[in-house]
Amino acid sequence: MKAWQESRLENSGQNTENFSLDVRLSVRLSDFELEGVRIRLEKGEYLALLGPTGSGKSVLLEAIAGFYPCSGKIILNGRDITKLPPERRKVGVVYQDFVLFPRMSVYDNIAYGLRRRREDVRREVAEVAELMHIEHLLERKPATLSGGEKQRVAIARALVTKPELLLMDEPFSALDPVTREELRGLVRKVVRELDVTVIHATHDLDDVFSLADSVCVLMRNGKKSEIVQQGSVEEVFSYPVKEVAKLCGINYLIGYARKTEKLGNSEIERFGGELVEVELGSLRMIGKARKAFEGEAAVCIRPELFRVLPYSHHSYDPYGCTNSIECEVLEVCRSSRLVWIKARAGEVIFRCCVTPSLSVGWNGEKLRLEVEPENVCVYPLGGDASA
Amino acid sequence: MKFRHLCIAVSAAVTAFLFLAVLSLFLFPEPSAVLECLKSREIVYSIKLSVTTSSISTALVMLTAIPVAYSLARYSFPGRSLVKSVIDLPIAFPELVLGLCLLVFLGSYLKLGIVFTKPAIVVAQYFTALPYAARILYSTFEGISERYEFASRSLGYGEFGTFLRITLPMAREGIFASSIITFSRCMGTFGAVLVLAGGMYMNTETLPITLYLNLSYGNLNMAVTSGLVLITLSFLAILVFELLEGSNIETGGVER
Numbered sequence: 001m002k003a004w005q006e007s008r009l010e011n012s013g014q015n016t017e018n019f020s021l022d023v024r025l026s027v028r029l030s031d032f033e034l035e036g037v038r039i040r041l042e043k044g045e046y047l048a049l050l051g052p053t054g055s056g057k058s059v060l061l062e063a064i065a066g067f068y069p070c071s072g073k074i075i076l077n078g079r080d081i082t083k084l085p086p087e088r089r090k091v092g093v094v095y096q097d098f099v100l101f102p103r104m105s106v107y108d109n110i111a112y113g114l115r116r117r118r119e120d121v122r123r124e125v126a127e128v129a130e131l132m133h134i135e136h137l138l139e140r141k142p143a144t145l146s147g148g149e150k151q152r153v154a155i156a157r158a159l160v161t162k163p164e165l166l167l168m169d170e171p172f173s174a175l176d177p178v179t180r181e182e183l184r185g186l187v188r189k190v191v192r193e194l195d196v197t198v199i200h201a202t203h204d205l206d207d208v209f210s211l212a213d214s215v216c217v218l219m220r221n222g223k224k225s226e227i228v229q230q231g232s233v234e235e236v237f238s239y240p241v242k243e244v245a246k247l248c249g250i251n252y253l254i255g256y257a258r259k260t261e262k263l264g265n266s267e268i269e270r271f272g273g274e275l276v277e278v279e280l281g282s283l284r285m286i287g288k289a290r291k292a293f294e295g296e297a298a299v300c301i302r303p304e305l306f307r308v309l310p311y312s313h314h315s316y317d318p319y320g321c322t323n324s325i326e327c328e329v330l331e332v333c334r335s336s337r338l339v340w341i342k343a344r345a346g347e348v349i350f351r352c353c354v355t356p357s358l359s360v361g362w363n364g365e366k367l368r369l370e371v372e373p374e375n376v377c378v379y380p381l382g383g384d385a386s387a
Numbered sequence: 388m389k390f391r392h393l394c395i396a397v398s399a400a401v402t403a404f405l406f407l408a409v410l411s412l413f414l415f416p417e418p419s420a421v422l423e424c425l426k427s428r429e430i431v432y433s434i435k436l437s438v439t440t441s442s443i444s445t446a447l448v449m450l451t452a453i454p455v456a457y458s459l460a461r462y463s464f465p466g467r468s469l470v471k472s473v474i475d476l477p478i479a480f481p482e483l484v485l486g487l488c489l490l491v492f493l494g495s496y497l498k499l500g501i502v503f504t505k506p507a508i509v510v511a512q513y514f515t516a517l518p519y520a521a522r523i524l525y526s527t528f529e530g531i532s533e534r535y536e537f538a539s540r541s542l543g544y545g546e547f548g549t550f551l552r553i554t555l556p557m558a559r560e561g562i563f564a565s566s567i568i569t570f571s572r573c574m575g576t577f578g579a580v581l582v583l584a585g586g587m588y589m590n591t592e593t594l595p596i597t598l599y600l601n602l603s604y605g606n607l608n609m610a611v612t613s614g615l616v617l618i619t620l621s622f623l624a625i626l627v628f629e630l631l632e633g634s635n636i637e638t639g640g641v642e643r
Contacts, residue, residue, distance in 0.1 A: 085545065086537070
């Protein structure tokens with residue numbers, strides 16, 4: 001187990017019995033291996049399983065659900081379910097392609113997993129239908145529903161049996177962006193309300209930020225796949241390891257860090273950490289580290305946390321510690337909602353994004369990038385990201 | 388003439404030729420002679436025998452082809468590819484030789500005493516038709532995403548319960564199609580039945596045997612009549628299938 005994994009487990013300050021889910025497993029298939037997975041979730045925790053296509057997210061979920069043989073141990077609320085068949089694990093699944101039973105009505109789909117008295121079934125289906133806003137669809141056949149409606153039914157079908165763990169495999173990938181946004185909101189509300197423990201596999205960062213408490217990043221290297229980083233969303237995306245930074249488009253730079261006496265740590269304290277000064281070639285920046293240190297350092301800045309200003313402007317900086325960087329624009333790329341800018345300051349290249357309200361014009365233009373120290377996350381290299 | 392015109396012309400020509408050949412069978416005999424033949428004891432006997440044996444064979448084929456096809460589509464097990472090739476074999480295997488193999492095996496080794504009896508007809512039909520049914524069912528089961536079964540199992544149903552409640556209903560079209568084809572194939576089985584059951588007059592005489600026997604006596608009307616009955620029964624089977632399919636679509640088919 002890696003050091004940051006250990007520290008997360010220690011920091012959580014809980015002993016094993018308090019976890020709702022405790023997974024330790026490996027899966028070996030003919031052309032694919034998933035090694036040394038360790039996941040612990042508290043009751044009601046929402047874990048995003050982030051990884052590129054083919055990184056084994058589905059395999060991991062299906063191993064936990066019991067569809068793939070695996071070695072290791074899966075403890076769910078104190079029950080060892082490693083050897084149990086899927087039908088006795090009390091684990092719900094939701095898939096990207098909905099897999100509603102085509103010959104059954106929406107009502108029958110939802111009622112499928114309920115084996116009790118008819119009145120009870122009717123009441124429970126009605127409850128979950130109200131929760132997922134599908135009361136008006138109960139008599140319909142799945143083929144007549146829209147994608148968003150199908151997925152709401154599929155989630156209702158999984159939730160109605162009150163699973164102790166809900167596994168969702170790219171549940172929103174087949175939906176259009178507007179529906180996806182709607183459904184995220186609904187899922188967030190319902191999952192909180194029912195206090196379900198969830199593992200949600202996705203390659204979409206928006207899913208992670210809008211839903212998850214914690215995140216676990218899977219990466220594939222050749223035939224093997226493993227978890228490269230896990231922790232709270234805030235932690236992982238502030239102090240990403242190199243692979244995660246690359247996957248998520250976070251600026252990841254190598255520099256040299258020093259303790260700084262420049263400022264008191266009073267302001268930074270509320271964000272957690274201590275101020276350090278980093279040298280990136282000829283560029284000097286103030287950033288935060290979990291604990292001040294001196295030595296080779298990784299510097300991580302999320303692209304959306306820059307302020308982009310005309311060259312001659314400065315914003316109000318009461319503490320005099322805002323990083324203000326003069327840059328030259330290398331590349332401007334527009335997407336639907338954002339403008340992506342690649343800019344160079346000395347030997348360093350930053351990637352940042354701004355809303356299109358700012359007119360960033362042409363390559364070679366001079367710009368000023370500003371970024372607050374608490375958004376420049378620094379950790380020592382050659383060791384342990386969490387120290 | 389462009390390439391696509393050439394292709395279409397070839398298909399049109401072949402279809403027209405086949406269609407005319409079938410039509411000629413209907414136009415060739417005197418209708419009164421056909422009616423006369425239909426009333427003959429021999430034809431009535433062989434129709435009854437063919438329909439009975441084919442029904443039994445179809446039931447047996449479906450009963451075994453479903454688990455065979457399902458295991459091939461879902462599970463990996465040692466010898467899986469062997470099972471698959473054995474099932475595919477008779478498609479390229481001459482029917483007559485298949486009959487001979489069964490004759491030697493059942494007659495000389497197992498010595499069950501069913502060779503040259505009516506049960507032998509069922510055995511011959513069963514082994515000729517099984518590969519066809521297993522093939523269709525195999526692709527049917529393969530076409531059903533395993534995730535439907537996963538979803539059902541996560542909702543508390545075991546493997547068998549899931550198979551009964553989810554997989555079988557979703558495979559309904561494939562099961563209909565393969566049973567119709569199996570039945571037609573059983574009705575038409577000739578070589579294997581001839582070798583294994585002997586093709587004895589008014590004993591192990593199925594419709595194709597009637598056709599063959601009467602053709603060799605030079606009794607053309609009887610031969611043509613049994614041919615007509617065979618064709619009609621096949622068409623009826625296809626018609627029934629189409630009707631069932633049609634009514635099925637209205638009540639909501641498989642989600643695509």
